[in-house]
Amino acid sequence: MIQKTTPVRQILKISEKCNQCGNCCNYGAGFLFGDDLKNIAQHLNITQKELKKKYLEEKEQFNKTLLRPKSTKKPFGPCIFLKKNICSIHSVKPLHCKIGNCNKHGEELSAWFTLNYLVDKNDPESVRQYKIYLESGGKLIQGGKLQDLIPSKNKLKQILSYKILR
Numbered sequence: 001m002i003q004k005t006t007p008v009r010q011i012l013k014i015s016e017k018c019n020q021c022g023n024c025c026n027y028g029a030g031f032l033f034g035d036d037l038k039n040i041a042q043h044l045n046i047t048q049k050e051l052k053k054k055y056l057e058e059k060e061q062f063n064k065t066l067l068r069p070k071s072t073k074k075p076f077g078p079c080i081f082l083k084k085n086i087c088s089i090h091s092v093k094p095l096h097c098k099i100g101n102c103n104k105h106g107e108e109l110s111a112w113f114t115l116n117y118l119v120d121k122n123d124p125e126s127v128r129q130y131k132i133y134l135e136s137g138g139k140l141i142q143g144g145k146l147q148d149l150i151p152s153k154n155k156l157k158q159i160l161s162y163k164i165l166r
């Protein structure tokens with residue numbers, strides 16, 4: 001069972017069976033984390049600055065500004081790295097892309113990624129947005145309740161009632 005604390009190597013193992021059908025890449029792209037920026041720039045033999053300017057865009061998620069490959073048609077068009085329906089940077093694709101979401105564990109994998117990479121429990125606005133995500137049908141995995149993120153009932157109440165803003 002996938003839970004918040006499941007290690008990334010185990011998640012990547014569960015996700016590894018991407019057969020590069022290109023389906024998910026036609027509707028947007030995954031977010032970059034860690035060494036993704038460096039690795040993709042090296043792979044394309046360009047600077048990180050060039051990579052950002054030419055191929056990446058900023059997108060806010062859970063009150064965090066993140067980078068992802070541009071879409072060639074707004075707002076949900078194909079990823080700029082999708083060529084003839086195949087990922088042209090497959091060996092260095094962003095972590096988010098490696099966490100496949102089309103297998104039977106897709107919903108849990110997506111929730112794991114959200115909890116570990118997108119939501120910031122130290123940012124009250126991020127926590128409030130996570131609450132909305134859960135209320136609108138976001139998958140809940142073990143370790144992902146609001147009370148798990150903010151164990152103090154009083155603090156959580158204050159965050160959710162906007163008494164703690166930042």
Ligand code: SF4
Nearest residue numbers: 018019021022024102
């Ligand atoms: S993650 Fe799934 S949908 Fe996306 S390219 Fe791989 S097999 Fe296709």
Ligand code: SF4
Nearest residue numbers: 025029079082087097
């Ligand atoms: S980087 Fe590759 S895997 Fe990720 S969305 Fe773009 S084409 Fe798909």
